[in-house]
Amino acid sequence: ETGVTQTPRHLVMGMTNKKSLKCEQHLGHNAMYWYKQSAKKPLELMFVYNFKEQTENNSVPSRFSPECPNSSHLFLHLHTLQPEDSALYLCASSLDRSYEQYFGPGTRLTVT
Amino acid sequence: GIQVEQSPPDLILQEGANSTLRCNFSDSVNNLQWFHQNPWGQLINLFYIPSGTKQNGRLSATTVATERYSLLYISSSQTTDSGVYFCAVSTGTASKLTFGTGTRLQVTL
Numbered sequence: 013e014t015g016v017t018q019t020p021r022h023l024v025m026g027m028t029n030k031k032s033l034k035c036e037q038h039l040g041h042n043a044m045y046w047y048k049q050s051a052k053k054p055l056e057l058m059f060v061y062n063f064k065e066q067t068e069n070n071s072v073p074s075r076f077s078p079e080c081p082n083s084s085h086l087f088l089h090l091h092t093l094q095p096e097d098s099a100l101y102l103c104a105s106s107l108d109r110s111y112e113q114y115f116g117p118g119t120r121l122t123v124t
Numbered sequence: 125g126i127q128v129e130q131s132p133p134d135l136i137l138q139e140g141a142n143s144t145l146r147c148n149f150s151d152s153v154n155n156l157q158w159f160h161q162n163p164w165g166q167l168i169n170l171f172y173i174p175s176g177t178k179q180n181g182r183l184s185a186t187t188v189a190t191e192r193y194s195l196l197y198i199s200s201s202q203t204t205d206s207g208v209y210f211c212a213v214s215t216g217t218a219s220k221l222t223f224g225t226g227t228r229l230q231v232t233l
Contacts, residue, residue, distance in 0.1 A: 043219060049165070055210070055223040068220060100165050109219030110154055113212075115167040 015039040016116035033088040035103030130224035147211030155214040
């Protein structure tokens with residue numbers, strides 16, 4: 013079961029495109045996260061939002077731009093990506109920081 | 125930062141067999157979670173277990189926080205148990221989960 017949804021599930025984009033990933037949680041949580049899972053690297057945190065405020069940016073390049081308009085929604089805006097940015101992007105939420113995290117199904121991104 | 129090591133990296137079992145997966149971590153943790161990642165990439169929560177023992181059906185987990193390790197037990201394995209099992213931890217007041225590299229499990233008939 014999952015109370016975290018992500019759209020789209022698959023995305024193919026060129027290096028000059030601009031696209032956005034969307035995450036929505038229906039769990040009443042206050043913290044939301046973006047993680048990246050590349051083929052040859054462990055899952056790694058990108059951003060953390062707590063009560064709509066960004067609390068962590070794990071040295072992510074500026075071509076990835078997060079937005080959290082409220083505690084239920086999280087976006088990841090993408091522009092001028094590189095082929096090495098192809099990965100599975102996972103959204104998660106938790107009641108508060110350091111609590112159990114629940115993940116969405118992910119968006120599989122391919123940059124051509 | 126904290127280091128998380130999982131063993132074994134790969135495991136092949138016949139259906140019905142039991143197995144133990146291990147997670148070692150290098151510092152005190154306030155959050156430890158076990159996940160199963162299915163072939164479609166979905167991370168499924170198995171246990172939230174910063175300390176102690178929990179059981180859920182054929183799965184159980186034990187975390188010995190003072191010795192910095194956690195174990196995931198799978199009994200009477202089924203083909204649907206196949207996939208990658210991740211251990212993830214966080215420390216202090218941090219919200220960041222640090223993931224291990226996973227154990228890839230294949231259950232055969």
